[in-house]
Amino acid sequence: MNCRIMFLAVFLAFFTLSEGMSLRGLGVEPRCRCSGTESRRIGKLIESIELFPPNPHCRDTEIIATLKNSKQEICLDITAPWVMKIIEKMMANKAP
Incomplete structure (x- = not known):
């Protein structure tokens, strides 16, 4: 059970970071300036x-x-x- 939670946390962290980086690469800030x-x-x-x-x-x-x-x-x-x-x-x- 702990392994699944850890995997989910790592996956969500990776997804969040990669989404933010891809938006910046397009010249879009993922928040207000x-x-x-x-x-x-x-x-x-x-x-x-x-x-x-x-x-x-x-x-x-x-x-x-x-x-x-x-x-x-x-x-x-x-x-x-x-x-x-x-x-x-x-x-x-x-x-x-």
Whole structure:
């Protein structure tokens, strides 16, 4: 009986690890990228912004900014008014 439980535990651990690795290989994170967000105005410090729509692994829209000097990535608060303006500008630039 203990052997079966051990085999099942090893199998589940292997399956979980291999599934996570295969998702990363496809460029998909198996979880949300942001654990917290920044709402302070940091517009002048931003080099680039990426918008990640909701997906099967994260129900939230995530906006990640890369800072100019440090190249640090910071998650932005999507409800902050200044972030909403940036999103509007991004969408307007993508419109044909």
